[in-house]
Amino acid sequence: MTELLKLSSERRAPLVRAGLVLGFGMGGFFDGIVFHQLLQWHHMLSAEIAPNTLEGLQLNTLADGLFHSATYGITAIGLWLLFRAVRQNDVSHSTHVLSGGICIGFGAFNLIEGTVSHHILGIHHVHPGDNQIVYDLAFLAIGGLLVVIGIAMQPRYKSAP
DSSP, rough: HHHHHTTTTHHHHHHHHHHHHHHHHHHHHHHIIIIIIIOOOOTTTTSSTTTTTTHHHHHHHHHHHHHHHHHHHHHHHHHHHHHHHHHHHSOOOOHHHHHHHHHHHHHHHHHHIIIIIIIIIIOOSSOSSHHHHHHHHHHHHHHHHHHHHHHHHOOOOOOOO
16 A cells, blocks of 8 residues: 555656657657658658659658658656656656557557648548558558557556555
8 A cells, every 4th residue: 555655646746747748749759750761751842842853852851851850849847857856756667657658649649630730631641542541541540550559558446545
């Protein structure tokens, strides 16, 4: 029972916050590195500005760079929050809490970016073409699954008697 009280929600909040922000930034990095660069399925503005001309590719590459700069900044903030959290003696240092927060943040990135960029603004799709809706919905489903996994990783606490 004492161990459960040690990991109360107040004692893990700084670690959860750090994980959420780190996970969000990592989700952006994964998207940019895997989908934009390695697979070259899309760029940030590829549904609005076709990257099949030099000018179009330059504009999309600039937009990708701004996106990567933002994810870099978010990840740096997450690292700063993690550094602060682990230096506090009264904050729990639980791998499950941090990893769960990272999963939730990564999934939240997919859900937010996927909803806004793919569905609301339509500035790009995960993999444009005949089955683009399948890829876009799979991106959202993976995001939702990561959020559920991250929540499941968070320890459960019984209230003190």
